[in-house]
Amino acid sequence: MKIFGVAGWSGSGKTTLLARLIPALRDRGLEVATVKHTHHHPSVGGGDDLVLLEAGAAEVLTASSRRFALMRAFPPAAEPPLAELIPRFRGVDLLLIEGFKWAPHPKIEVWDPALGKEMLAPREASIVALAADGPVAGLSLPRFSRNDTAGIAAFVAEFSGL
Numbered sequence: 001m002k003i004f005g006v007a008g009w010s011g012s013g014k015t016t017l018l019a020r021l022i023p024a025l026r027d028r029g030l031e032v033a034t035v036k037h038t039h040h041h042p043s044v045g046g047g048d049d050l051v052l053l054e055a056g057a058a059e060v061l062t063a064s065s066r067r068f069a070l071m072r073a074f075p076p077a078a079e080p081p082l083a084e085l086i087p088r089f090r091g092v093d094l095l096l097i098e099g100f101k102w103a104p105h106p107k108i109e110v111w112d113p114a115l116g117k118e119m120l121a122p123r124e125a126s127i128v129a130l131a132a133d134g135p136v137a138g139l140s141l142p143r144f145s146r147n148d149t150a151g152i153a154a155f156v157a158e159f160s161g162l
Contacts, residue, residue: 005107037099
């Protein structure tokens, strides 16, 4: 199983990008699952987790500081570290991780300057590409429009060796 992330500040469009990326990757014959970090209390079948399931994710795990919810029959538990969540997934080609900005897996940053937040990429080495709609000076990372689903899917698949 390969791992690739989508990071960025709240409201930047991470879930929107994932909802488009999942079907594009499935169209390439890949089985995809997701892990989503949240600051809210996750619930099964509501909010962003439902969006990702409807987009075609085989499993969606949403984790907060108090519990996690997996769209399978698992009892809730305290939020384990990402390294403990990853082994729960079996039989998928690609695990897409939303959030977990500072975890060491490779990820694309979704960045919207209108949010008024600084970009993560200049100080986070695990960011290997950027999804931003305007030009970004001073970065040598691959950059895609936030709407370039096909381009991002191709990059993720190639980067992950799939």
